[in-house]
Amino acid sequence: MIGKSTIVWIGVSCAASGILYQTSYKAQEQERELGRLNRAIIAEQEAIQVLKAEWAYLNDPNRLEKLSAEHLLLQPTGALQIATLNDLPNKDPNQTAPYTPIPGRKPGSAKPEAIERAPAPKVTPVPPAPSRRPTEGVILAKYGATR
Numbered sequence: 001m002i003g004k005s006t007i008v009w010i011g012v013s014c015a016a017s018g019i020l021y022q023t024s025y026k027a028q029e030q031e032r033e034l035g036r037l038n039r040a041i042i043a044e045q046e047a048i049q050v051l052k053a054e055w056a057y058l059n060d061p062n063r064l065e066k067l068s069a070e071h072l073l074l075q076p077t078g079a080l081q082i083a084t085l086n087d088l089p090n091k092d093p094n095q096t097a098p099y100t101p102i103p104g105r106k107p108g109s110a111k112p113e114a115i116e117r118a119p120a121p122k123v124t125p126v127p128p129a130p131s132r133r134p135t136e137g138v139i140l141a142k143y144g145a146t147r
Helices: 004-058 061-071 132-143
Strands: none
């Protein structure tokens, strides 16, 4: 006959082996999860590098200057456009300005009549931006990012 202590030891060893199996299974699952997270971190770091390279390309001063000259109607300030305080007429602050009516409005009228306006400048449509993928290699090579 099997003694009570033998049955207890068999039960303890079965419980210990079950706990050991469960623990090793959880450890393997945690290792898989850790590997997945490390791969995701590396993918995000690569994406950040690509975005930094693209940001550097988009903020390149030479490129921005070319785009502003191409798309904006602004011109550099000329020397004749700059005035000093000596160029302004002297005016007595206590003197009131004479009445000058607003162009296109009758005195006492609340509604302005039609005012002639200069025609609006012609706006050329901007072509859609190319997809990011074809230029990605050029951007990476130009600004030293690695994939």
